[in-house]
Amino acid sequence: MSERSAPFTYPEVGATRTTMPTRYHRFRHRRRIGHGRDLFDRAAAHILEFGMQKGVDIFDRADTETAEPGTELTVRLGFGPLAITAPCRVVYVLTDPNRGGFAYGTLPGHPEIGEELFAVEYDPADDTVYGLVTAFSRPATWYVRLGGPAVRMIQRWFAIRYLRTLPTEP
Template sequence: MRDETDELTYTEVGATDGDMPAGYHRFTLRRPIGRGRALFERAGAEIMAYRMQKGTGIFHIADTPTAEVGTSLAVRLGVGPFAIEAPCRVVYLLRETNRLGFAYGTLPGHPEIGEELFAVEYDPTDDTVYGLVKAFSRPGAWYVRLGGPAVRLLQRIIAGRYIAALPTTA
């Protein structure tokens, strides 16, 4: 695990909770996962326990069992000897009436530079619960730069898997 004094690799901390900054690849994926306040609460608790990362098989380690501001964590990207450990730090939590989740930002050694939000949203007008992944990033390593559009496609595929890892019933 990285030293707690490691600085984030970008300055736009928290920007996934508003207008994302220029100069980055940006995307938002929001999909319905079911209905009801109970599902919203359950999915929110699962997100805070890193269910999205664990459900895709990329979760490696975290300093805390649930997301807290300042938690250092790492995901493993790739397979076997070709896997890369990607260190991150939780930069903010969403604990609102109709939004729950957290965002993490990249630390030195991560192949990308940026931030990613993992959340669930509840729409009280029709009782729908949505999974949400929102991110901005740019290459932090030569091989990500070389991967270009393939890397961005892979990010979108993984974002879909993050949402698919959420519960769909209360």
């Protein structure tokens, strides 16, 4: 079965958009990156071009230049011969006036099961721009199960690093 025809590895596809399921480890990391519509637009473009994944050096490949629903992509986790290629598919893209970004979900072969949202939010009330990473996941492999709390700590560390790749005010 090719990745293109492979189903997502979890039934709650799209749940990062609404209410995340309870049977998973969940997290949300949000950080103010600055002010202004221009910053929001630049950050949204960065996210849609897989800039967060490229910025933390885990991007492997994608079958489109920018995130679109159905885009297949892989990220590489680890180093050298110990690296794991993790297949994902873009579930949805946010192109709202005050929210931009995308979510991807795991495919067979990914060491975890779940979904992750990479987004930027604009608050028109005070012109503030926030970066956001939110996810739900659980282990799909023995080695992720064995990693337990350390794996969750690494996920949070990556979320912080993802947000640091976003453009900020000069």
